[in-house]
Structures are given as C-alpha cells and as structure tokens.
Amino acid sequence: MQLKVTPMDDLGERLRQLVLDACKHPPGSPQRQRLLTQIIRLTAPKLWKDSSLYYHDALQQTWVYFCQNICERGTTDPYDPDRSSVITWLNAYLKRRLQDGYLDVQKQQATRASGQLRQSRSGEVDISDPLDNLAAEPDVPPLLEEITAWAEADADGELRRVHIEGHPAVNCQTLILRRLPPETSWKTLAAEFGLTISTLSSFYQRQCLPRLRKFGESEGYL
Numbered sequence: 001m002q003l004k005v006t007p008m009d010d011l012g013e014r015l016r017q018l019v020l021d022a023c024k025h026p027p028g029s030p031q032r033q034r035l036l037t038q039i040i041r042l043t044a045p046k047l048w049k050d051s052s053l054y055y056h057d058a059l060q061q062t063w064v065y066f067c068q069n070i071c072e073r074g075t076t077d078p079y080d081p082d083r084s085s086v087i088t089w090l091n092a093y094l095k096r097r098l099q100d101g102y103l104d105v106q107k108q109q110a111t112r113a114s115g116q117l118r119q120s121r122s123g124e125v126d127i128s129d130p131l132d133n134l135a136a137e138p139d140v141p142p143l144l145e146e147i148t149a150w151a152e153a154d155a156d157g158e159l160r161r162v163h164i165e166g167h168p169a170v171n172c173q174t175l176i177l178r179r180l181p182p183e184t185s186w187k188t189l190a191a192e193f194g195l196t197i198s199t200l201s202s203f204y205q206r207q208c209l210p211r212l213r214k215f216g217e218s219e220g221y222l
Contacts, residue, residue, distance in 0.1 A: 011046075012085045015039060019081055023071035036070065039086060046087045048094050054101030062094045099183075103144075106216075144180060150215055151176045159211065164203050167193065172208040179204065 022035035040063070047059070068074025070086075079089055151173055154160055159173035170193050178184045186197040193200070 011042065012087070015042060015086045016081045018042075019070060019079065019086060027072065032071075036067070039070075040066070043086055043090060046091075048091050048098075050098070052098065052101065054105065055098065058094055058097035058101055061097045062090055065093050066090060147212070147215070148177065148180060159208075162207050162211075164195065164199065167195065169193070170195065170200070170203075172211055175200070175204050175208050176212055 018035050018039050022032050022039065025032035025035070047062070049055070065074075069076055070079050072078055079086070083089075084092075151159060154173050159176065160171050163169070163171035175189075178189060186201055189195075189200055190197045
C-alpha cells in the first residue's frame with residue numbers, strides 16, 4: 001500500500017532540507033542568510049495566529065529564538081529536525097510566549113483592580129508614583145491560585161455539570177484545571193480521554209472559556 005504524501009508533508013521535508021543546508025554555512029554568511037529567509041517565508045503563514053494585544057511581541061520573540069537556535073546553541077539547545085518540524089517547534093515556543101503575555105496582562109489588571117479597590121475604600125485619590133504599586137503586588141491574590149480555588153470549589157456545580165455528551169468525566173472543571181499552567185497538552189488529554197483533539201478543544205472554547213472569562217470579569221480581572 002502506497003502512503004499518500006500531503007502538501008504539508010512536502011513542506012515539512014522542504015523545510016527540513018533548507019535547515020540542513022543553512023546550517024552547513026557559517027553564521028552571518030550570505031548563504032545562510034538567504035536560506036534562513038526562505039525558511040521564514042515558508043514558515044510564517046503556518047504559525048499560530050490570534051488577535052491578542054501581545055501577539056506581535058510574542059511573534060517577534062519567536063523569530064529571535066529561531067535565529068538564535070536554528071543551528072547553534074543560543075538560549076537553549078539547537079533545533080533538532082529529527083524531533084519535530086520547524087513549524088511545530090516554533091508554534092510551541094510562540095504559544096508559551098503568548099501564555100506569558102496573558103499572565104502578565106492578568107497580573108497588571110489584578111494590580112490595578114487592587115489599587116482601585118483601596119482607593120474606593122479610603123475615598124482618597126492615589127497620587128503616588130505608579131512605580132510604588134510594585135511594592136504592593138504581593139498583596140494581590142495570585143491569579144492562578146484564585147482560578148484554581150474557584151474551579152476546584154465549583155460552588156454551584158455548574159463546571160462539573162457541563163460536559164461532553166457521553167463523557168461526564170470530561171467536564172469544564174476538569175479541562176480548566178488541566179489547562180492551567182503548566183498546562184497538559186491537548187494531545188495528552190485526547191489520549192487520556194479517548195477523544196479527538198478537535199473535540200476537546202472545541203468544547204473548551206465553546207463551554208469552558210466563557211465561564212472562565214465570566215469568573216475573571218466578576219473578580220475584576222477582565
């Protein structure tokens with residue numbers, strides 16, 4: 001039986017060969033730069049995209065990471081084409097940086113909300129240097145701890161009640177807790193529950209994220 005070769009397989013093999021060719025040339029050489037440019041042009045359309053405000057910063061960090069580690073050891077071990085494709089490698093890094101951006105935004109919003117709460121209690125306007133707020137940051141309950149406590153408590157039982165049809169164990173409480181940092185990959189969850197990644201991800205986007213967002217809004221984080 002002959003295996004069918006998909007366009008994605010062709011792209012992956014082409015990228016793999018470009019990486020091998022690029023790394024044969026010295027860093028900074030015109031030959032390497034030309035090949036790396038080809039890799040970037042082929043890879044860029046396949047990278048993860050979203051509309052978050054910090055996406056472009058995360059993408060910029062990803063390209064810096066690419067240049068530093070595609071051939072030589074930069075910030076980490078160099079890219080290994082035998083372990084993953086360039087696209088998978090870069091998407092994994094990009095999503096980690098997006099996660100960092102999300103957590104930073106939540107932390108900033110929590111700090112601002114705490115300052116507004118203190119102001120409303122005292123009835124006074126805060127005219128201190130904004131940098132002074134950094135000292136008060138430990139007084140803000142850690143966001144992840146609050147989300148974890150909320151999801152685990154599930155006071156009204158809603159998170160446990162909302163589940164994938166025929167799979168009561170795969171509910172919003174379970175998925176929210178498992179997807180909190182350090183998150184369990186969709187691939188691992190799919191294997192564990194015997195469901196497809198698309199089924200889990202779709203359910204999470206439609207049912208779990210809106211409830212998580214509602215909690216964030218009720219606590220003043222969003």
